[in-house]
Amino acid sequence: MDTDVAVIGGGPVGLTLANLLGRRGASVLVLEKQPEPYPMPRAIHFDGEVMRVFQAAGVAQAVLPHTHVGKGMLFQNGAGETLVDWSRAQEIGPMGWYESYRFFQPGLEAALRDALVDYPNVRLVTGAEVIRLSQSGDAVTLTLGSGTQHRARFAIGADGTGSVTRQALGIALEDLGFQERWLVVDLRLTRPRDDLGDYSIQFCDPEAPGTYVRGVGNWRRWELRLSDGDPDPMPEEMIWQRLRRWITPRDAVLERGAIYTFRSRIAEHWEQGRILLAGDAAHQMPPFMGQGMCAGIRDAANLWWKLLAVLRGADQALLGTYGPERAANVRAFIEKSVALGRLINQTAAGLIPQGQMRSIWPDLGPGLGPRDGIGGSLAPQVLTPNGKADDAAGHRFYALGAGAAAGTLPKFDGAEDWLAEHACKGAIIRPDGYALGPASDPELVTLAEQLNQHLA
Ligand SMILES: Cc1cc2nc3c(=O)[nH]c(=O)nc-3n(C[C@H](O)[C@H](O)[C@H](O)COP(=O)(O)OP(=O)(O)OC[C@H]3O[C@@H](n4cnc5c(N)ncnc54)[C@H](O)[C@@H]3O)c2cc1C
Known part of the structure; x- marks a missing residue:
């Protein structure tokens, strides 16, 4: 057999899983279709549980320089009054790390890639697009666009929203009902704008719902909901026009303006034989809580030790606990993200009680061990x-x-x-x-x- 685990997709989830497995000696092949890393941020926030996973992957110290500690998020109405205050603690929390980090995604991905170089048992191949998968009793065969084939004992589809892996397995996505087009604008400040503040702001304004996020260093982001008639791509002058109440070209350069359709979906199952799904391939949520990538990193955390144990002789049934455990946890984040999206759109004001909001730490779904007491709940790290x-x-x-x-x-x-x-x-x-x-x-x-x- 060529490899223990083939990871399809070298995004944050695939790279984290490769580090978690590589650190423990498993042979891993990561196949990434893009020849070069994407230089722009998408995700911008992760939480303390995710930093705990980076700790397990041996990359926490390498990731830290690409982060800063998040203050939290305020939900404000059109008059600038705070409806909901989701401040985060500014000291080390129960996970053994801060509760919330802002981060620069290209920096995080570079740290994850660089760490793989230390493992002779891990190979990252770029410009390698998987176009076909098949499995027999003891192996998965992956075929690349070039015609090259690779065999592995297990394959993980961490290949994002449009997952070829998910499609090859014929796994449907359950639609949890949210679909909106938003403009995402990344800027770099060219002069100080301390007045913008360190909190993320959700503008719960039915006329112009939107989000401001303070990124790492001089990166700043705005996300604005679009109407059906808005053009894609949006011309630069039009983007500045939409941002004018907060910022103008005198203060920043526009690095990227991209239009995304935010959705809430979850795979109906996550595993078929020796092939499993992780990250956006298995679930998608609107980014209002900054939890999409976090959920994928949690998938990797749930999966690595089960894969390792099975590779070393544990019953393969252990892998059957992965999907049900993760699905319940991620569903709670999707539902909360959708509820927050509705609040921002003010289509359902009152849905969330006004006042202080706390982070959620949902339990795992049914799986390994009992669920009638402490089993399945997230433990603090002492x-x-x-x-x-x-x-x-x-x-x-x-x-x-x-x-x-x-x-x-x-x-x-x-x-x-x-x-x-x-x-x-x-x-x-x-x-x-x-x-x-x-x-x-x-x-x-x-x-x-x-x-x-x-x-x-
Ligand atoms: C605007 C926006 C803001 C966001 N903000 C946050 C946030 O603040 N916090 C957060 O936690 N999440 C956030 N998210 C979500 C987050 O970006 C995703 O959940 C995360 O990128 C998913 O990681 P992934 O590794 O599963 O998939 P991806 O990042 O999509 O990576 C998949 C990889 O697989 C590769 N690939 C695809 N097909 C193949 C193939 N056939 N063969 C080989 N390789 C393949 C792709 O090239 C890609 O590199 C945000 C998303 C958006 C759009």
Whole structure:
């Protein structure tokens, strides 16, 4: 067999998965159709859970220079009054990282690509478009546009919205009902505009709904909802015209004005035999929470250790838990993003209670372990005498809090509030930071110990 895992698509999700697997010795082939990286940002925000995944991928320090800590988001009405305040803490939060980061996507992708160079077991091939996939009992065969074929034990379709992988598998997308055209404008300030502020602003103005985002360095973004008659592409003068209440060419250069159709969709299933979907190939959401890429990075976090365990002898049925676990979690983000979109459009004012808004941390759907208690909820990452808990545990299963039956699992104290919230004295934490279940359950402890052997 040529390769353990072929990753179709070298976007942020494919590259993160390749790092997570490559770091643990799996052989990985990333096939990316574009010859060169895309030089403009799309995503601009990620959260502390995603930084925790970058930590697991060994790239957090390389990613940090391309970020700055996010202050949060304000939803304002046409009169400039704040309807909803979604401020984020300015100190390290429960994930062991800040709650919110703004980032420069080309910088993040360069960091992810550069890190792969350290792994002789990982190969990134650019200018390689996958046009066909087939699978037999023990392998997936991928055919490139050039006619070259590659074989791998598993293939992950991280090939974005128009996923060839998803189409080849005949997997339909469930439409969750949101579809709007928006203009996305990226500018670089040529002189200081401190008055624009560090918060993202959602302009909940039925006349002109829009978003302002403070990017990293001197990057600034506006996203404006379009009407049916607006031209695509939009001429530069027209873009400046739409931005004139905030900024003019005296203060910034226009780097990009692109029109996107924001949608809310989720794949009806995420796996077929040895081929699985991840990232935008499996789900899409409007960017009002800045969570589309985050959801894809969570897919990678859920998948790497399951793939590794199966490659090293665990039952392949483990991979069947991936889609159902992730689908429920991502659905919660899609629904919230759509609800926020409606608020911004003011088509359903009152849908979200006015006042303070908090980040959501949805549970995993049904999958590995029980779901009638702490199982499936996202655990905080505590600080241990040997550093952050996930690192100290070697990114394998560990016990948090008191655990009568925690067996040979590494054990750490802390997270009392989270444990008390779930009426639990101790929990087993999976390599992706979610709880497997209570540490007092001997069967779960045995399961975690067995999986740890595959992850050693
Ligand atoms: C305007 C806008 C703002 C956004 N803001 C945010 C934000 O702030 N935060 C956030 O979390 N998300 C945000 N998102 C969403 C985010 O950009 C996507 O969710 C994310 O890029 C998905 O990553 P991915 O790796 O799954 O797919 P992609 O980034 O689409 O990467 C897929 C890769 O696969 C390659 N590919 C495709 N087909 C093939 C093939 N057949 N063979 C080989 N390679 C192939 C492509 O060239 C591409 O490089 C935003 C999106 C938009 C449009």
